[in-house]
Amino acid sequence: MSRSKRNTPKRGITTSETEKENKKNANRKLRRKVKIQVKKGEINLSRLREISNVWSFDKDGKMYLKDPSAKDLRK
Numbered sequence: 001m002s003r004s005k006r007n008t009p010k011r012g013i014t015t016s017e018t019e020k021e022n023k024k025n026a027n028r029k030l031r032r033k034v035k036i037q038v039k040k041g042e043i044n045l046s047r048l049r050e051i052s053n054v055w056s057f058d059k060d061g062k063m064y065l066k067d068p069s070a071k072d073l074r075k
Contacts, residue, residue, distance in 0.1 A: 004075050009068035016058035026052035 030051045037045050065072055 005073045006075060009065040009072055010062045011065060011072065012059040013061055013063055014059050019057045019059050022052075022057040 026048060030048050033046050033051060
């Protein structure tokens with residue numbers, strides 16, 4: 001894979017590499033809340049967007065790089 005490179009020059013806005021922990025915690029909260037709702041017999045279950053706010057995660061989305069360097073295009 002020494003010659004692999006990114007086709008689209010996009011990067012995360014902040015310095016955080018991943019949002020794995022944020023996603024893991026959000027899905028845990030969702031599963032716990034849905035489990036309680038199912039036991040109560042509720043029909044309308046919660047959705048992930050109701051539980052967590054993606055804008056509060058470590059990375060605030062991605063941005064397009066206009067003039068990417070060779071380092072930015074490496075995987």
